Amino acid sequence: MKTRDQEYRELFMAEALEYYDSMSRHLSELERNPNAGPALNELFRLMHNLKANARAMGFADLGEVAHHLETLFGLIRDQERTFSGSLIKVVFAGVDALGNMIRAVGANEPLPDATALLDNLDRLVRGEEPILDEAEEAETEEESGKKMELSDLVYIQVKKLDNLLNLVGELVIDRDRIMTLAQEIGNPALLATAQHLFRISDDLQYSVMDARLVGVGVLLNKFPRVVRDVASAESKEVELTLSGQDVQIDRNILQIITDALLHLVRNAVSHGLETTAQRAAAGKSAIGHLTLSALTERDDVLIQVRDDGRGIDTEAVRRKAVERGLTTASAAANLDEQAVWAFLFEPGFSMASKITDISGRGVGLDVVKLALDSLGGQLRVESQLGVGTTFTLVLPTSIAVKGALLIEVDDRPYAIPLMHTDTVLALQPSQISVVGGVLVTHVQGQAVPLIPLRMLLHDEGDEMLPFADKADMIGAQQVLVVNYNNRRLGLLVDRFIRQQNIVIKPLSKPLDTIDLFGGVTLLGSGQVCLVLDVPALTRLFLTKRP
Amino acid sequence: MAETEINAPIAKAERAKPAELVQLIVFRLGDEDYGIRIEQVKEVTITPDVAKMPKTPPFIKGIANLRGDIIAILDLEERFRLRPAGRPIPERSYTIAVEAADYVLGLMVREVPRPFTMPLSQIEPAPEFVQDSSTRDKYLEGIAKLPEGGIIIVLDMRKLLTPSEVMRLPGKTASS
Amino acid sequence: MNKRILIVDDSFYMRTMLKNMLTDAGYEVVGEAANGAQAVEMAASTSPDLITLDVILPDNTGLDVLKSLRQIQPSAKVVMCSAVGQEVIVTEAIENGALAYIVKPFSEEKVLEIVGAALQNDASEQAA
Numbered sequence: 135m136k137t138r139d140q141e142y143r144e145l146f147m148a149e150a151l152e153y154y155d156s157m158s159r160h161l162s163e164l165e166r167n168p169n170a171g172p173a174l175n176e177l178f179r180l181m182h183n184l185k186a187n188a189r190a191m192g193f194a195d196l197g198e199v200a201h202h203l204e205t206l207f208g209l210i211r212d213q214e215r216t217f218s219g220s221l222i223k224v225v226f227a228g229v230d231a232l233g234n235m236i237r238a239v240g241a242n243e244p245l246p247d248a249t250a251l252l253d254n255l256d257r258l259v260r261g262e263e264p265i266l267d268e269a270e271e272a273e274t275e276e277e278s279g280k281k282m283e284l285s286d287l288v289y290i291q292v293k294k295l296d297n298l299l300n301l302v303g304e305l306v307i308d309r310d311r312i313m314t315l316a317q318e319i320g321n322p323a324l325l326a327t328a329q330h331l332f333r334i335s336d337d338l339q340y341s342v343m344d345a346r347l348v349g350v351g352v353l354l355n356k357f358p359r360v361v362r363d364v365a366s367a368e369s370k371e372v373e374l375t376l377s378g379q380d381v382q383i384d385r386n387i388l389q390i391i392t393d394a395l396l397h398l399v400r401n402a403v404s405h406g407l408e409t410t411a412q413r414a415a416a417g418k419s420a421i422g423h424l425t426l427s428a429l430t431e432r433d434d435v436l437i438q439v440r441d442d443g444r445g446i447d448t449e450a451v452r453r454k455a456v457e458r459g460l461t462t463a464s465a466a467a468n469l470d471e472q473a474v475w476a477f478l479f480e481p482g483f484s485m486a487s488k489i490t491d492i493s494g495r496g497v498g499l500d501v502v503k504l505a506l507d508s509l510g511g512q513l514r515v516e517s518q519l520g521v522g523t524t525f526t527l528v529l530p531t532s533i534a535v536k537g538a539l540l541i542e543v544d545d546r547p548y549a550i551p552l553m554h555t556d557t558v559l560a561l562q563p564s565q566i567s568v569v570g571g572v573l574v575t576h577v578q579g580q581a582v583p584l585i586p587l588r589m590l591l592h593d594e595g596d597e598m599l600p601f602a603d604k605a606d607m608i609g610a611q612q613v614l615v616v617n618y619n620n621r622r623l624g625l626l627v628d629r630f631i632r633q634q635n636i637v638i639k640p641l642s643k644p645l646d647t648i649d650l651f652g653g654v655t656l657l658g659s660g661q662v663c664l665v666l667d668v669p670a671l672t673r674l675f676l677t678k679r680p
Numbered sequence: 681m682a683e684t685e686i687n688a689p690i691a692k693a694e695r696a697k698p699a700e701l702v703q704l705i706v707f708r709l710g711d712e713d714y715g716i717r718i719e720q721v722k723e724v725t726i727t728p729d730v731a732k733m734p735k736t737p738p739f740i741k742g743i744a745n746l747r748g749d750i751i752a753i754l755d756l757e758e759r760f761r762l763r764p765a766g767r768p769i770p771e772r773s774y775t776i777a778v779e780a781a782d783y784v785l786g787l788m789v790r791e792v793p794r795p796f797t798m799p800l801s802q803i804e805p806a807p808e809f810v811q812d813s814s815t816r817d818k819y820l821e822g823i824a825k826l827p828e829g830g831i832i833i834v835l836d837m838r839k840l841l842t843p844s845e846v847m848r849l850p851g852k853t854a855s856s
Numbered sequence: 857m858n859k860r861i862l863i864v865d866d867s868f869y870m871r872t873m874l875k876n877m878l879t880d881a882g883y884e885v886v887g888e889a890a891n892g893a894q895a896v897e898m899a900a901s902t903s904p905d906l907i908t909l910d911v912i913l914p915d916n917t918g919l920d921v922l923k924s925l926r927q928i929q930p931s932a933k934v935v936m937c938s939a940v941g942q943e944v945i946v947t948e949a950i951e952n953g954a955l956a957y958i959v960k961p962f963s964e965e966k967v968l969e970i971v972g973a974a975l976q977n978d979a980s981e982q983a984a
Contacts, residue, residue, distance in 0.1 A: 138876065145869045182912050183867045186939040190873065190961035359880045367882070396879070546732060591734035643783040645743065645752050648735045654743065654750050662731040662745050 141352065143239075146191050148289040150236045153180045157229050168217040178207040184232070195245050196235045202255035203228050209259065224254045224264050240289070292385060295346050299533070302335070302342050303637035307656045309335045343384070343532045350428035350437065351379025353388050357399055357426055364403040371410055371421045372403055378428030383435045384532045387509055391437070391527060394505040398439045398525050399426065401499065406443035406523050416520065418442070433537065434553070435529045442522040446515075448474050458483065470580065472620040475515045479503040479619055502527075503619060507669050510536060510553045510652070513619065528553065536638060538655075540631035540663065541614060543587050547663045549636050549655055554668035556615040556622055558630060563607040571601035571680035575613070575624060582615060583679070584624035590674055591650070599678045618672040625671070638665050650674065702800045704824075705776060706832055707793040710762030713832045715796065715824065720837040722777040722784055724793050727753070741788055746777055753786040778837045796832070798824060803834055858884040859975050862904035864895040864921070865937065866914050870960070874908060874937075877964050878971065890914075892921040899929045906975055909954070911938040911945050919949055926953045933974045937962070 157180050160173040167173075181204035188197035203225065209215040217225075228251055235245045254264035309331055316328035354376050365372040407413075407422035414420060425440040448471050455477040456463050466474070477483055481500040502525075506513055512528040530536060530553065537552035557577065566575050566584060573584035589599060613624045636655040640646065652667040704715035705724065723746075730742040730753050739758040743750050753775060757763040767790075775786040776793055803822040821836040861883050865871045871888045878885055886902040889895035892913050899907060907925060911918040922934060936949045936957040946957045955974040958967055 142869070142873060145872055149867060149869045176914070179866070179912050179914060182939060183870070186960035187867055187869045189939075190870070356876070356880070360882075363880070363882050544732075594735075639750060641743075642750060643780075644785075645733065645736070648733075650735055651733075654731075656745055661729055662743055662750065664731065664733070664743075 138355065142191065144289065146187055147236070147240050148291065149187065150184060150239070151289060152291075153184050154229070154233050154236055156180055157232070161226065161229060164217050165222070171211075174207060174211045178204060178211055181207060191239075193235070193239060193245065195248055196232065196239070198252060199228060199231055199235065199248050199255075202252055202259070203232075205259055206255060215258065215261075220264050220266060221258055223266060224251070224258060227251060228255060292346075295342070296386070298342050299346065302339050303639075305335055306339055306637055310657070346384050346386070346532070347382040348385045348388060349379055350381045350383055350388065350435070351376075353392060353395065354379050354426050354428065360396065360399060361403060361424060364400050368404050369409065370403065370407055372407060373421050373423050375423070375425045376427070377425070381428040381430055381435055382531070383428075383529065386533055387435075387529055387531075390509055391505050391511075391529065394502040394527070395437065395439070397499065397501055398527075399424070402439055402441040402443070402523070402525075406441040408444050412444075430531075431528075433531055435531055437527045437529065438524055439526075440522065440524040445519040445521055445523055446475060446478070446517040447519060448517075451475065451477055454483070455480075471517075472515070475517070476620045478515075479513065509533070510551045512553055512617070515620065536636055537633065538636045538665070539614065539633050540657075541587075541612075541625075541627040542629050542631055543591065543627055545628075547631055547657065547661065548587075549634075549663050549665045550614065550616065550668065551652070551665070552633070554616050554618055556617040559613040559615065559624070560610040561613055562610060563604055566604055566607070566611065568602050568604060573602045573604065573624075573626075577615060577622070577624075580622065582622045582624050583675070584613060584626060585675055585679075586626040587614075587671075588626075590625075590671055590678075593674065593678060598680045601680050616668045616671070618668045621672055621676075623672055623675055636663075636665070700800045701797050702803065704796045704798070704832065704834065705793050706796045707774075707776065707787075707789040708791050709757050709760065709789070710764055712762070713830065714756075715832045715834045716776065716778060716837055717821075717834070718795065720778050722779050724774060724776050727773045727775040727786075727788055744775070744786060746775075746784070746786065749784060751777065751784050751786050753788050755788050757790075780837065798826075802826075858882065859905045860884045860886045860902065861971070862887045862889065862895070862898055862902060862907045862932075864889045864892075864907060864913070864918075865910040866890050866912075867910075870910070870937075874962075874967065877967050881968050883971070892918075892924075895921050896924050896928065899925050899932060903929060904932050906933045906935065906971060908935050908937055908958070908971070909949075911936055911949070917945070919945055919952065922949055922952050922954055935970060935974050 157177060160170075160177050160180075163170050163173045164177070181200045185197045185200035185204055188194075188200060206215065206221075206225065210217055215221060231246070231248055231251050235248070238245050254266075257264050309328075313328050313332055316325045357376070358374055361372055361374045402424055403422075407424065408416065408418075410420050413422065423442045425438070427438050427440070429436050429438075452466050452469070452474050455461050455474065456466050458480075460477055460480055460483070461469070479499045479502060483500070503513060505511075506527060506529075509529060511530065514526040514528065515523070516526075517523040538549040539552060539555050539558075540547050540549050542548070559575075559577070561575055566573055568574070569581075574581050575584055576582070585599070585602075593599065612627050612629055614627055614630070615622055615624045617623075634657075638653040638655055640653045641648070641651060645651075649670040650667055652665045652670075655663050655665055657663050703718040705718055705721045706713055706715045708714070725746070728744040728746060730744045732742045733740060733752070736742075736752075739755045741753045741755050744753050755769065757769075769788060770790055774789050774792055776789060777784050777786050803824045805822050819835050819837075819840040821834040824832040824834055826832065861878055863871050863874050863878075863885060865874065865888075868890075871890070875885045875888065886904050887898040889898045892915050895907070895909070895913075907929075909918050909922060909925070913921060918936065918938075922936075925932065925934060934949075934954045936946055936954045937960060938946050938957055939960040946954075949957070956970050958970050
């Protein structure tokens, strides 16, 4: 729970500093125009919030000063006092004192004494003249002079970090362009400078990304309580193990997956793990085990939710998928485990036979998939009936820069995020067969449908895709196998260009409605390159396959 | 004294009214001259590298990088079906970047657009006879008759550039 | 069923604290609004079971927001959040259909007790 206290403290500081800045601004406005209504209302509100927050944090003195000032601004607003004369002096001294107190909180120092100030504020509230002690004023000035040391910590809004990251993204694009130009021009001095720029901006990019990283523990540490509550509501005994709290990840990514993880954990406790009686009957330990762990794999962060419960009943899911009309009975019969499990993440698909308090009203695991899609993440499922289930969220460490594979179709480059690429193949026509109008090949013993990417890109209207024909296939075919929600799809492309880190810019209006493209990126050559959205490509293929 | 002060600007404005000027950026589509008010134009540039954008109507030529902004490039000759036979857009064309409410679009034109200043009074509301020329009339602000002969068709970009208008497919396109 | 709660407070700190307390207790926080306009919009789009409403908001008084909320989501229970010194407004809020109030700074037990009681209070419109 220490982490949560730390989080509250940081939030409190960030907001208190913001309030303090606004207070100073509104005060100078009041000085120019003592009847400025909006400024008065704002000061009243800011004091009110600061008071409430400070009291919640246990900074009673800070809360007291804010409370007195709130009362005073209330009186000024109701025109029982005027913003003039000695009152101005005391108010300014009061806001200065708030500033000092907030900084003291930030620096972990004892709060400065405010008794004299509070007395004066009391006097003003009662309608008496404050006692302004010149000597005291001088003393406070001297004291504040002594305390000119600033804290080593800076509190920064995530918004500002977002902005910084976007700017660095733009810089990297221009840097790549300069690098390409320098190579074309071939001037050694220019090239050396460009290379230096390259290294510096690389460092800058990583520094900015680094500044946004937080430990996964910030989120994981919230779960013991959740698990305890869900388990007790379900009358189950669950032992939760956490690991990898120190694994670093971008703060916004963590924010986006919070609900997804909450859902998976609740689901694991209420559906994954059996009741004590069921466990005993199955010869398992009475206490169910749930593990929440974070680890890094290459450039990705993996967050795993593992239970030793009943496992996924693949046949039940298969039946349910047919019942729900998500697939036909004959198609379902041929699907492998992974493909069947993928149905669990379809909207509205819930295996719960009864609606429980805990996992809600048939809200399916599709929220998990939506969150991952928005990040370009992946979900892996492993399960063994009677032994347990593991859900793995594969997440990028950082939002801005993604590894991507550049491919070419009809002389135009396209980028596909590596997160969704599985493997690259060069297939002879003899390795490709036509099954039910669809091109199919076998990868590691699994049948994978193939489709020319060109065909998906240029598909128009509502008609199904034409039946596949391999008559016009000559020589080796370049195939990129992509993977989405455990479904593999082979895309036939003209050629592979290279692998590269890209900065994705969202498409602006009016083109942002085309879901096939996740955005654009600019290549070093200055060329515009569309970034393909593998989930949308896969969905398009599934709805249009002949 | 106060009265004259209040009246003066109005009198001035009335005197100035016949001479109120409007600045247009004029360009050619098909065999006619078109104009856009200069306030609606962000810049004019040689058309940058345009990346074809699948899933868009054919008159959207693609997207281009304009000083870091990724914008859609439109071909109005194709949109209004004004393309003269056998005269494709030349290799080197120009793009007028126009500002909609919250985004920028590029209009691809064959010749260098030129600025043109004329009295506002010369722009007349669009007459009936253009009603039949497909959908173009919906976007007209008016038609300017030039003293030396000839006309400039003045377009209102704000009507043309709504997202639904831009993305509208003109009829069902045959799949390639 | 998980009860669904909308939090209205202009302080991010307060919203976070409330959200943590409520989600830990198994409630679903369906939205967080920082001002009156957002509150009304989110109440309409999320149809929460309960709304915690700060008395003082930047664009509006909590009281005006309360009246709008009562109109668009009459079934949603409203609990006012206030700091000491706002008793007059709170009394008026109760008269306008708020079910209960929590005094800042709030303790977790108090929040859960009041929210729980307000949600139980299905039949009556009376203050807890």
